[in-house]
Amino acid sequence: MQIAVIGVGYVGLVTAAGLAESGNLVIGYDIDVEKLKKLQRGEPPIYEPGLDRLLERGLREGRLRFAEDLEEAILPAELIFLALPTPAQAEGEADLSFIFSAAEAIVQILARISDGLPVPKIVVTKSTVPVGTARRLQSYFEDRLPGRLKVASNPEFLREGYAVEDFLKPDRVIIGTPDPSVGDILRRLYLPYTRQGNPIYIMDWESAELTKYAANAFLAMRISFMNEIARLCEHVGADIDKVRLGMGADTRIGRRYLFAGIGYGGSCFPKDTRALLATARQHGLTLSLVEATIAINEEQRRFFWEKIWTYFEGQLQGKTFAIWGVAFKPDTDDIREAPALYIIQWLLIHGASIRAFDPIALPSLQRAHPDWPLYYARDPYDAAAEAHALLILTEWAEFRQPEWMRLLKKMCLPVIFDGRNLYELDQMRSLTVDYFSIGRPSVCTYSERLASKAT
Numbered sequence: 001m002q003i004a005v006i007g008v009g010y011v012g013l014v015t016a017a018g019l020a021e022s023g024n025l026v027i028g029y030d031i032d033v034e035k036l037k038k039l040q041r042g043e044p045p046i047y048e049p050g051l052d053r054l055l056e057r058g059l060r061e062g063r064l065r066f067a068e069d070l071e072e073a074i075l076p077a078e079l080i081f082l083a084l085p086t087p088a089q090a091e092g093e094a095d096l097s098f099i100f101s102a103a104e105a106i107v108q109i110l111a112r113i114s115d116g117l118p119v120p121k122i123v124v125t126k127s128t129v130p131v132g133t134a135r136r137l138q139s140y141f142e143d144r145l146p147g148r149l150k151v152a153s154n155p156e157f158l159r160e161g162y163a164v165e166d167f168l169k170p171d172r173v174i175i176g177t178p179d180p181s182v183g184d185i186l187r188r189l190y191l192p193y194t195r196q197g198n199p200i201y202i203m204d205w206e207s208a209e210l211t212k213y214a215a216n217a218f219l220a221m222r223i224s225f226m227n228e229i230a231r232l233c234e235h236v237g238a239d240i241d242k243v244r245l246g247m248g249a250d251t252r253i254g255r256r257y258l259f260a261g262i263g264y265g266g267s268c269f270p271k272d273t274r275a276l277l278a279t280a281r282q283h284g285l286t287l288s289l290v291e292a293t294i295a296i297n298e299e300q301r302r303f304f305w306e307k308i309w310t311y312f313e314g315q316l317q318g319k320t321f322a323i324w325g326v327a328f329k330p331d332t333d334d335i336r337e338a339p340a341l342y343i344i345q346w347l348l349i350h351g352a353s354i355r356a357f358d359p360i361a362l363p364s365l366q367r368a369h370p371d372w373p374l375y376y377a378r379d380p381y382d383a384a385a386e387a388h389a390l391l392i393l394t395e396w397a398e399f400r401q402p403e404w405m406r407l408l409k410k411m412c413l414p415v416i417f418d419g420r421n422l423y424e425l426d427q428m429r430s431l432t433v434d435y436f437s438i439g440r441p442s443v444c445t446y447s448e449r450l451a452s453k454a455t
């Protein structure tokens with residue numbers, strides 16, 4: 001099929017490269033000309049495992065290219081995917097201005113052309129959009145170009161760090177359309193990706209749009225629930241890791257998204273939960289579970305911060321803190337809503353110095369906060385030099401098995417605050433450290449040794 005993808009950011013680029021992989025002819029368009037030039041050279045603007053190879057193969061074999069002219073992209077296209085930003089506004093509602101600006105541009109181009117085009121073209125919303133957006137778009141097109149454009153909803157379910165895998169082997173494909181012929185075209189488009197039997201669900205517009213929000217809100221709720229239980233664990237002497245294993249063995253619950261930590265971040269969960277609340281408010285409803293999910297997530301950062309504040313008795317001025325991980329999750333350079341940003345900001349406000357390391361995301365941090373006086377470390381051990389404490393804020397694989405003697409010798413004090421529960425407690429008890437994690441007993445072999453020497 002001939003396909004245009006408007007917006008080649010995170011979702012759009014993965015979509016364009018993924019669709020080209022199965023033999024479709026795909027043209028990507030974006031208003032960022034410099035980004036398009038880089039993409040045409042095979043240089044992805046984001047870090048996502050496997051995306052560089054997919055991009056290179058699509059370009060090399062002529063199935064994927066990028067155009068600076070929107071008309072060049074959409075005129076030959078049977079399908080036009082909209083993969084544009086829908087940022088949160090002040091009250092949490094999604095900003096659809098990019099979507100409708102693109103819709104207007106499509107109308108203006110097609111209004112000049114009457115012959116030689118596939119009619120109707122199908123416009124597919126890939127962006128996460130509020131319930132009712134596809135219906136609004138269809139009305140918009142019908143008012144301006146009757147019968148020339150049909151709208152479908154096709155929400156993405158891409159996990160950062162696994163987006164290529166998720167696109168090529170999706171758990172499910174959701175297609176929202178009232179038109180059986182549109183549903184059949186999109187079903188055929190996705191058949192190569194579902195050969196293992198994963199389902200393609202065709203439903204109405206509103207159900208497809210709400211499915212995306214409901215799925216993200218539910219996953220966010222699981223994280224917040226476990227974080228709340230982790231707080232209780234610390235008060236009653238339980239271990240959240242053991243609780244997690246016991247819960248996850250129940251097939252009704254499952255093992256995924258049960259890890260306690262310092263809260264979720266990224267471009268999806270924070271934005272989508274707030275947008276879902278905004279939709280409910282517009283209909284006079286309250287979503288109490290979603291409200292609690294958001295509140296618990298915000299409290300969890302403070303919960304972790306209070307561990308640091310309490311240990312140092314509020315005396316952070318002049319202290320040096322090593323930060324391991326600034327991305328909101330491993331295998332991405334995305335720092336949007338990352339818990340690390342809040343912790344770093346609070347440390348700076350209280351006069352601390354920070355030595356930060358992340359395998360991928362430091363350039364993103366530098367671009368986002370060029371005014372922050374941080375030391376950007378070369379490696380984890382460089383970050384730890386003369387640190388009064390190490391804070392682990394992202395669970396990168398390379399942090400899981402450090403050279404402990406080398407690390408602790410680098411530090412001014414052997415104190416670790418682990419926001420991701422990377423290490424076994426028995427292992428930490430074998431070291432001379434003060435170790436604080438989430439929902440598990442503290443290890444204070446360093447403080448205990450100091451106390452014993454004092455007596």
